[in-house]
Amino acid sequence: xxxxxxxxxAVLLGTLAxxxxxxxxxxxSASSSNPLGGxxxxxxxxxxxxxxxxxxxxxxxxxxxxPENVLLGSIYSQALKAKGVNxxxxxNIGSREVIYGQLQSGNLTVLPEYNGSLLxxxxxxxxxxxxxDVNAALAKALPSSLAVLDSSPAEDKDSLSVAQETADKYNxxxxxxxxxxxxxxxxxxxxxxxxxxxxxxxxxxxxxxxxWKPTADTTANALKDGSIQVGNVFTTDPKIVQYKLVALSDPxxxxxxxxxxxxxxxxxxxxxxxxxxxAVSAKLDTAGLTGLMKRVSVDKEDPSTVAxxxxxxxxxx
Amino acid sequence: xxxxxWLSDFFSDPDHRSGPDSILHRVSEHLTLSGEALLYAxxxxxxxxxLIGYTGRGVNVVTALAGAARAxxxxxxxxxxxxxxxxxxxxxxxxxxxxxxxxxxxAAVEGVRGTDPDVRDAARGxxxxxxxxxxxxxxxxxxxxxxxxFRTATVQVIATATVAAYVGLGGLGRYVIDGLxxxxxxVTVGGALLVVLLAVGAQLFFALLxxxxxxxxxxxxxxAR
Amino acid sequence: xxxxxxxxxxxxxxxxxxxxxxxxxxxxIALVPVLIGxxxxxxxxxACARFPxxxxxxxxxxxxxxxxxxxxxxxxxxxxxxxxxxxTVMFPLTFYALAVLLPTTVDGLxxxxxSVRQAATAMGYGPWHRLTAxxxxxxxxxxxxxxxxxxxSSISLASVGAxxxxxxxxxxxxxxxxxxxxxxxxxxxxxxxxxxxAVDLLLVAARRLLAPWAVREQGAGS
Numbered sequence: 001x002x003x004x005x006x007x008x009x010a011v012l013l014g015t016l017a018x019x020x021x022x023x024x025x026x027x028x029s030a031s032s033s034n035p036l037g038g039x040x041x042x043x044x045x046x047x048x049x050x051x052x053x054x055x056x057x058x059x060x061x062x063x064x065x066x067p068e069n070v071l072l073g074s075i076y077s078q079a080l081k082a083k084g085v086n087x088x089x090x091x092n093i094g095s096r097e098v099i100y101g102q103l104q105s106g107n108l109t110v111l112p113e114y115n116g117s118l119l120x121x122x123x124x125x126x127x128x129x130x131x132x133d134v135n136a137a138l139a140k141a142l143p144s145s146l147a148v149l150d151s152s153p154a155e156d157k158d159s160l161s162v163a164q165e166t167a168d169k170y171n172x173x174x175x176x177x178x179x180x181x182x183x184x185x186x187x188x189x190x191x192x193x194x195x196x197x198x199x200x201x202x203x204x205x206x207x208x209x210x211x212w213k214p215t216a217d218t219t220a221n222a223l224k225d226g227s228i229q230v231g232n233v234f235t236t237d238p239k240i241v242q243y244k245l246v247a248l249s250d251p252x253x254x255x256x257x258x259x260x261x262x263x264x265x266x267x268x269x270x271x272x273x274x275x276x277x278x279a280v281s282a283k284l285d286t287a288g289l290t291g292l293m294k295r296v297s298v299d300k301e302d303p304s305t306v307a308x309x310x311x312x313x314x315x316x317x
Numbered sequence: 318x319x320x321x322x323w324l325s326d327f328f329s330d331p332d333h334r335s336g337p338d339s340i341l342h343r344v345s346e347h348l349t350l351s352g353e354a355l356l357y358a359x360x361x362x363x364x365x366x367x368l369i370g371y372t373g374r375g376v377n378v379v380t381a382l383a384g385a386a387r388a389x390x391x392x393x394x395x396x397x398x399x400x401x402x403x404x405x406x407x408x409x410x411x412x413x414x415x416x417x418x419x420x421x422x423x424a425a426v427e428g429v430r431g432t433d434p435d436v437r438d439a440a441r442g443x444x445x446x447x448x449x450x451x452x453x454x455x456x457x458x459x460x461x462x463x464x465x466x467f468r469t470a471t472v473q474v475i476a477t478a479t480v481a482a483y484v485g486l487g488g489l490g491r492y493v494i495d496g497l498x499x500x501x502x503x504v505t506v507g508g509a510l511l512v513v514l515l516a517v518g519a520q521l522f523f524a525l526l527x528x529x530x531x532x533x534x535x536x537x538x539x540x541a542r
Numbered sequence: 543x544x545x546x547x548x549x550x551x552x553x554x555x556x557x558x559x560x561x562x563x564x565x566x567x568x569x570x571i572a573l574v575p576v577l578i579g580x581x582x583x584x585x586x587x588x589a590c591a592r593f594p595x596x597x598x599x600x601x602x603x604x605x606x607x608x609x610x611x612x613x614x615x616x617x618x619x620x621x622x623x624x625x626x627x628x629x630t631v632m633f634p635l636t637f638y639a640l641a642v643l644l645p646t647t648v649d650g651l652x653x654x655x656x657s658v659r660q661a662a663t664a665m666g667y668g669p670w671h672r673l674t675a676x677x678x679x680x681x682x683x684x685x686x687x688x689x690x691x692x693x694x695s696s697i698s699l700a701s702v703g704a705x706x707x708x709x710x711x712x713x714x715x716x717x718x719x720x721x722x723x724x725x726x727x728x729x730x731x732x733x734x735x736x737x738x739x740a741v742d743l744l745l746v747a748a749r750r751l752l753a754p755w756a757v758r759e760q761g762a763g764s
Contacts, residue, residue, distance in 0.1 A: 067720050090626045092716060093707030097500035102625050300553065300723050302560075387694045388738030390701040392712060393731040396719035400727070401548070472609050479611040483705060484719070493614045497706075502618075509614030516609030 059273055062099050062108035063091040067296050067303065068156060068236060072112035072260060074307035075280055082317035083276040096121055103146065109268035110277065115151055116258040129253040149262040149274060152281035154289045157258035159247035161233040163223050167246040174249040175205050178230065182207040188215030188222050189232030197254070204252050220245065235286050238294035260284060283314040327507030338491070344511060347488035350406065350481060351474045354413035358470065362418040363463070366425020370459070371451050379426055383419035391416060391477050399484045409481040416477055417470040424466025428459025457532045468523040475516045550725045565733055568710025572700035573741065575632045576693050579639030580685070587647030588673070597648060604641035612638070612699050616706045626707030631700060638699060639692040646688025650681025682753040690745050697738045701730070
């Protein structure tokens, strides 16, 4: 019996020792800031040795953890390679919160970003909605080591979309064109869509819809089968191509700008690399990107293949 | 010191005190999921293991299969199950059962095979049927081995159930994954600590069970060894 | 999931090179830690065999290490070892391997019968010679049994590294999940199982080579 007791005590002691060890070991080496926060401790990490070099060094292209961002990362990286830049790819590594910190610390050099979401992350209270205003606000909100390059016309954002037949029948191109028909139309979107946007559409466009349906993930399908006439679909959702939907333009900017824009760590990028990324932004538009996303998400083609085809077709590689 | 600060941040956050993201709720989600997985694994593996161990048929096959099952990556099974069956507890239960069943199966087989053959013969000799021998003689004598198997399986399931959060389910993995996604270090560390505490608690639980709940004869046998 | 088939065979055919690269990356990430774990386990095990008081607290510590959710450890290490680097994943895997290998090493060293040890001493073996010529070889079957468990677990666990950007074949799970595309997931599970099986067979062969007596004993016993 006494050996049992001793072993039990040893287990408990070991437990406490392990916890204390963990606490002191990490407490002593971490700086006072949050270590995931990309501060000095992150800069000293292993990855730092491969990145953060000045011009002529390797440009590290990162991406967030969703397929469209991986595709955009691959487009950036291959465009850079085509101009003779040394590139390392670190795709699909985490959320904006994680990879932004890595960009700040120099472990990453370039990230594909969405200007509106990035601004909301840096400055939640900012109300800028147009591409120009958002980028101007971003220039102020970003730390001096980081910068956004040229925004592309391509946007991944909320939209009001309609089926192609509906658009043809009523000659709908922008949200303003809905004015005459809104009273007969049912609108669908995520559950929070009504409370968030109903008043806005009334105030900005003078639209009052017949009914609001929470269609969530099935919004595009509901547009296709006609159970709703207008739906809140993301502009680069491949279902727009698959189900032949039309995203109506938003001249009064109810949905803020979400232009795809390279976010860079200035120290790691020379003029050639900057020019290569700006050339990508000049050619990338929403319809084009949606087509590419269909190939990635629906046809299951590799993002790198799809990126290469697009770069070739646009004379960038 | 930082660690202690983070932990106090984590434990004092009002969101972690009540509501869907509260520690109590996450712990109970985690325990429910782990408990269900262990239950199904036990229902599947223990009777089968007892039978195989008793008859001695297919022991090599079972050992080989159990070894191979260890190689199955939980993350792969979880993602595949979600794509095939949709987000839900089933999608996570299936890989966790696959994780827990092999050690239980092996423990049951080895436990029964470890029964003293003379005792088995004697039990048959005094007129017990095969099922009586299995349940009244072999099962109690296999109990310590079985408990050790449960201990291994439980620790693995509790540690691995964190992966459920990746496909959008609850449990303590939420803290680990959400902490990473939102760069809140305290949340990740707090979640990990809770998982370790649960696992260590489970180990102690089984150690106590082995000490107090085993049949007196078996306990005496173990002490004698 | 609409009409997506479970496996699009042509995708596998088109991606053999890609899968090969991931497999190689996976093997390095998963197996180098096991080797390092072995190199650490032998001296630690020797120390534990010599000073039995050391063993219980140490094994309690590794019990806890084994219970740590791998994902959380990867996350916590990122600031020190870098995001999406091999080190972030390999460092914790080394400790998981050690947690398996230390007890088996100690068991192996303890399994040498006292009579054998005394016989070796009587034949004039010094402590070092006795260790290398008698005790370590006697522990080999135990070490290999431990290595089989550690290697297979490590191969399976390494895939979780994909959630922090470096998990070898685990990337197939993340990619397939994000694109509701089961083919890469099935390919990943299969390749991981095949890698584990191959390593396991290698270790069984190694045991036959290094400790033929263990195989013979087993053969004679059954």
